[in-house]
Amino acid sequence: MRLVLRAQRKSVLPREAGAAPLDIVIAIMAFLAALSLCAVLIAQRTAQDWRRGLAGKLTVQVLPPAQGPTQPALARETRAAVRVLETTPGIFSAHELSEAKTERLVEPWLGKGALVADLPLPRLVDASVVPGMRVDLAALRRRLKKVAPDGYVDDHRHWLARLSRLADTIMWSAYGVLGLIAIATTATAAFATRAGLAAHHDIVELLHQMGAHGSFIASAFDRHYLRTAFSASLVGALLAVILFIVAGGLEYVGLKPMAHLPPLALGMGQLAWLALIPLAGGAIAWATARLSVFAALRNIY
Amino acid sequence: MVRFENVGMRYGPGPEILRDVSFVLEAGSFTFLTGPSGAGKTTLLKLLYLAEPPSRGLITLFGTDLATASRHLFPALRRRIGVVFQDFRLLDHLSAFDNVALPLRLSGVRIEDFRQDVEEILTWVGLGSRMQARPSTLSGGEQQRVAIARAVVARPDLLIADEPTGNVDSDMGQRLLRLFFELNRLGTTVLIATHDRGLIATGRSQEMRLVDGRLVTMPTVRP
Known part of the structure; x- marks a missing residue:
């Protein structure tokens, strides 16, 4: 029985020696593909956070008047703006931002201290929109103009559009990198298959001579490269998973591994997408090897 | 079973290795292919086991005209042929x-x-x-x-062997020949290329002799 099982398992191709460089190249490409996929996931999540944060919000900015005493006019117009907002259909709540909070908002650009305190900063009124309702912005602007001529309504649409474009650019760039990696993987698998065919030409010729169908010979090669690409891609994807888990852990304890970047921590649901990398790597190598073998067999009588 | 009609064979632009070779191997026949080295025996066998296409002429194998047959049929035809290669070609x-x-x-x-x-x-x-x-x-x-x-x-329909007893002693050679005859008795058509005259003298068989790419002795049944 042992003899039988051994014969059943035995591949018609010998195990290839010196294939480690191929494994390393595929593992690196899988790692880069995993990073690109994570970039897509982070860009999507960040764009959603931005949209969630700004959607359903309105801000009224009351600028200091050009003439006359600044503070009394600012205070009067701001209170009037709050009252207008509170009585506008679709507005859930409206409140004035304190001067301290406004100063904190401009702190990254202007710093803090006496200089900022002397600057005529605008007053900000933050308003929330009832979910699912639309606010008639034109009517709101007309009513505001009457009671707060220096007030301007900002519904953040401009910012949202720019942020969406930025997120889309990041996502499509990452998709582009994924596409390039898929092409590189295909080329690598094709090159490796051709090298394998050349190395085992005598075996391929013998099998062909003995009446093996192209699919029988191709399956010997495609299974080999499927296994190689799957296991090497798995290693690359696992390295990426470890990297993002470590990054998430550092963020959790308050350390930001990469400045000026959105949070890198990914949930298990998002990391599960990385399982696609070894599957895709294996599938690409399998299909490429199969097609390469069929192409080579067409040249044999 | 096998029919060659005016078959010629050359590799690339080189000289013709086989010239106007015509013969018929009946189903169930046992034939020795003889001839000096370089006569074209191996090339003729290659044409028979579908390793090479002929440069000209017609080959019919198991009733299938190879010139017009679909390439998809070839694996099935090849599986009906058993080949003993001169260099063994073991994996x-x-x-x-x-x-x-x-x-x-x-x-x-x-x-x-x-x-x-x-x-x-x-x-x-x-x-x-x-x-x-x-x-x-x-x-x-x-x-x-x-x-x-x-x-x-x-148990192929056609057995082709290129010098199948070249590396064994005479006892084993006779034993292997008995195996070929037994297979032939069960219906396999056998074609053996050999230099061994002692082998040819054994049993009921016919001989084809190739000299300089031409068939000088046609298959004739030996008693």
């Missing part, structure tokens, strides 16, 4: 058992069904105790016997 990473089992695997036979056949044929050629040996650990004669076992295990 060195496989055991003797796995090498002999290869044609049966290619025919889709389940391993449970061919195990006994493989063991029997290996025992017949005197390798019953070396079934798990790799070809590189076998002597030239033993490798030749594995190659013969592989060629006959699937």
Whole structure:
């Protein structure tokens, strides 16, 4: 029985020696593909956070008047703006931002201290929109103009559009990198298959001579490269998973591994997408090897 | 079974190796192909086992005209042919058992069904105790016997052997020849290329002689 099982398992191709460089190249490409996929996931999540944060919000900015005493006019117009907002259909709540909070908002650009305190900063009124309702912005602007001529309504649409474009650019760039990696993987698998065919030409010729169908010979090669690409891609994807888990852990304890970047921590649901990398790597190598073998067999009588 | 009509063969722009070769091998015949070295015997065998297409002429195999047949039919035609190559062409990473089992695997036979056949044929050629040996650990004669076992295990319709007894002693040569005759008795058409006149004198057979790419002796039944 042992003899039988051994014969059943035995591949018609010998195990290839010196294939480690191929494994390393595929593992690196899988790692880069995993990073690109994570970039897509982070860009999507960040764009959603931005949209969630700004959607359903309105801000009224009351600028200091050009003439006359600044503070009394600012205070009067701001209170009037709050009252207008509170009585506008679709507005859930409206409140004035304190001067301290406004100063904190401009702190990254202007710093803090006496200089900022002397600057005529605008007053900000933050308003929330009832979910699912639309606010008639034109009517709101007309009513505001009457009671707060220096007030301007900002519904953040401009910012949202720019942020969406930025997120889309990041996502499509990452998709582009994924596409390039898929092409590189295909080329690598094709090159490796051709090298394998050349190395085992005598075996391929013998099998062909003995009446093996192209699919029988191709399956010997495609299974080999499927296994190689799957296991090497798995290693690359696992390295990426470890990297993002470590990054998430550092963020959790308050350390930001990469400045000026959105949070890198990914949930298990998002990391599960990385399982696609070894599957895709294996599938690409399998299909490429199969097609390469069929192409080579067409040249044999 | 096999019909050659005015077959010529050249490799690339080189000279013709075979010239106007015409013959018929009847089903169930046993034929020796003889001729001096370089006469074109191996090339003729290559045309027969579909390793090369002829440069000109018509070949009909198992009733199929190869010139007009779809290439998709070729694997099935090849599986009906057992070949003993002059250089054996054994797969060195496989055991003797796995090498002999290869044609049966290619025919889709389940391993449970061919195990006994493989063991029997290996025992017949005197390798019953070396079934798990790799070809590189076998002597030239033993490798030749594995190659013969592989060629006959699937009971092909046509058996082609190129110098099948070149590396074995005369006793084993006679034993292998009995195997070929037994296979022939069961219906296999046999064509053996050989220099061994002693082999040709044995049993009921016919002879084809090639000289300088031309067939000078047509198959004629020997008593």
